[in-house]
Amino acid sequence: MTNALVTVVGFTIVTYCIYLIFFRKRRTHDLPPGPKGLPILGNMRDLPPSGRPEYQHWIAHKDLYGPVSSVRVLGQTIVLIHDRDAAHELLTKTSSKSSERPTSEFANNLCGYGRLFVLRGDDKRFRRCRKMVHQNLGTVISASKFDDAQDLATRKYLLQVLNGPSSLFRHLANHAGGSVLRVTYGYTITKAEKDPLIELIELSASQLGLALVPGAWAVDIVPALKYLPDWFPGAGFKQTAKEFSKVAQKMANVPYEFVLSQMASGIQRESFVSGLVEQHREATQGEALTSRDEDEIKTTAAVMYLGGSDTIVTALRIFVLCMILFPHVQRKAQEEIDSVLGPHQLPAASDRERLPYVDALVKEAYRWSPAIPLGLAHATSEEVLEPRNERDPRLDVFGYGRRLCPGRYVGDTILYLTFAQTLASFDIRKAVDEQGRDIDVELELGCGVACFPKEFPYTITPRSPAHADMIRRVDAGRLEEVTDSDSLDIKAIMSKWND
Numbered sequence: 001m002t003n004a005l006v007t008v009v010g011f012t013i014v015t016y017c018i019y020l021i022f023f024r025k026r027r028t029h030d031l032p033p034g035p036k037g038l039p040i041l042g043n044m045r046d047l048p049p050s051g052r053p054e055y056q057h058w059i060a061h062k063d064l065y066g067p068v069s070s071v072r073v074l075g076q077t078i079v080l081i082h083d084r085d086a087a088h089e090l091l092t093k094t095s096s097k098s099s100e101r102p103t104s105e106f107a108n109n110l111c112g113y114g115r116l117f118v119l120r121g122d123d124k125r126f127r128r129c130r131k132m133v134h135q136n137l138g139t140v141i142s143a144s145k146f147d148d149a150q151d152l153a154t155r156k157y158l159l160q161v162l163n164g165p166s167s168l169f170r171h172l173a174n175h176a177g178g179s180v181l182r183v184t185y186g187y188t189i190t191k192a193e194k195d196p197l198i199e200l201i202e203l204s205a206s207q208l209g210l211a212l213v214p215g216a217w218a219v220d221i222v223p224a225l226k227y228l229p230d231w232f233p234g235a236g237f238k239q240t241a242k243e244f245s246k247v248a249q250k251m252a253n254v255p256y257e258f259v260l261s262q263m264a265s266g267i268q269r270e271s272f273v274s275g276l277v278e279q280h281r282e283a284t285q286g287e288a289l290t291s292r293d294e295d296e297i298k299t300t301a302a303v304m305y306l307g308g309s310d311t312i313v314t315a316l317r318i319f320v321l322c323m324i325l326f327p328h329v330q331r332k333a334q335e336e337i338d339s340v341l342g343p344h345q346l347p348a349a350s351d352r353e354r355l356p357y358v359d360a361l362v363k364e365a366y367r368w369s370p371a372i373p374l375g376l377a378h379a380t381s382e383e384v385l386e387p388r389n390e391r392d393p394r395l396d397v398f399g400y401g402r403r404l405c406p407g408r409y410v411g412d413t414i415l416y417l418t419f420a421q422t423l424a425s426f427d428i429r430k431a432v433d434e435q436g437r438d439i440d441v442e443l444e445l446g447c448g449v450a451c452f453p454k455e456f457p458y459t460i461t462p463r464s465p466a467h468a469d470m471i472r473r474v475d476a477g478r479l480e481e482v483t484d485s486d487s488l489d490i491k492a493i494m495s496k497w498n499d
Contacts, residue, residue: 031072032079033065043071047214054214056445058082073221078214105223107211110241112248115299118307129300136275137183137304143409145270146183147349150410153179154417155346158425158471165460168320170194176313177201179414180305185255186262186269190485196494197255197485204251205310207244250497251306254490256298261489273301308411315415317453319365323428324441324458330428333358334463337424344470347420349413358420362412365419425467431457 037043048057058080061069067083103121108114117129137143157175161168177198178189189195210216217237219225228235255273262268263277276297280289289297323330336357337347352359422428430438441456462468484490 031077032068032070034061034070034072034080035064037072042073042076044073046071047073073214104212104217105219105226106217106237106241107208110219110226110238111207111211111244113208113211113244115252115295116303116306117296117300118303125296129296129303132276132297132300133272133304136272137410140409143413144349146410147413149182149269150179150414150417151348153182154414154421155471157418158346158421161422161426161460162462162468162471168458168460169317169455172316172320173202173313174198175418176316176414177305177309180308180312180410181255182269182271183410184272184301184305184308185259186271186274187255187258187490188269188484190483195483195485196490200247200251200254201305201309204247205306207247208306211244248302252298252302254493254497255305256301257493258484258490261493272304273297312411312414314452315365316418318368318443319415319419319422320428320458320460321441321443321453321456322365322368323423324430324456327429329361330423333361333423337420341424344466346424346470347417349417351420352416355420358423359416362416362419365415425462425471426460427463429459429461431459 035043035046038045048054059082061080062082068079068081070077070079072078103109103114104119108119113119117126120126135142153175156178157171160171160174164171174189174195178195181187181189181197181201187197189198214220218234219237225235226238228238230238259268259271259273259277263274268274277289280293281287336355340354341347341351347355347358430441433439439457441458444454444456445452462471
């Protein structure tokens, strides 16, 4: 039996290679320049080596081949855009042709991530889900209804940093995840080191990042491998996919069911999900959600908190690093806050136009080290001619064309409030060693879709005793809001999905 299966697999691979060589449709247009590949394998040797951030590997192609280059791997063509103006030309101005997504057999189909609209093609489900986000969060006005909730979350973060400055990176992760959970589900995280939903976000985000690594899964190269029995040597990816799928199901269902439970008791907070459910009830005179509508709401919400949390925490780490590296920028921003608001008042979202330097600092943090330097891959539905490659000073970290992040205003406000209130309250400096000498730091990014800056030494202290008192006394009553991780609802739901 084993020998027969080996024969079948070998025949499948050989057949696929013959297909690549002789029968795959040839392109009618010349591809952009790139390294010369091998027969069948193409540019397999030119893929990023393990342990090196992918963007660092591909950016070298700009010097070698120009602003637009290409590689081919086992018959699949990857076009790499290294120029900002070229990216806008191709992905925004021709978005009707370049808004598809390449499909990963492992991630989309085996793991089930294809239910997430950001990984789908430009189909009806994608458009319905994107419309949900745009109508409820996709404008400055619609996103502003959550400003107070984000302000409260930021003040809680300040208090956590004041009480535990040595755990800054943990506080940043909790703040990023907690802010997105509050907006998406009306969920308030625990005051402890780790909240169960924050842990779920981090696990699911890590697994999604692994699933999307190009070339990491043989089944993406030879899709027929998905038919191998689970016990067959080399089919371990199927068990991995089942584990990832189980976590993805839990990620989508647990917080969604929490909202429904809160709504049934009449104690829900305003959130993206509760708003969508209420809109449906009003439009249908109280009819139950269809299975399709329910699945689209829960998976769209999962995209919001899964994608938002990762990108926000990355930008927050970049902010802390920049304040260490550029102390004169930190001082100038603090001077602006003090002169406009006074020395002992925290900036609000409504103060942003009065603080142009702080606002510019947020934008510069985006530009200096984008959270997702490679973006997510697009696929074309039609051939697109090569654009003119003129320099454009903008760097749109929120994506392009129809793939523009629909929740960008919420994420931007979270970052602005965190930057501004941290600057108003704390000084961030280099750490010192045992001899009292400054410890130099530098930007060192990890690998993956979202490139997290690796942890670095730092010192963060209140600007003065008066500033510490300000953090403690601001809305002290609201800071004691009950957390949802202790509720019987969330515990019962988590237990259900753990079984």
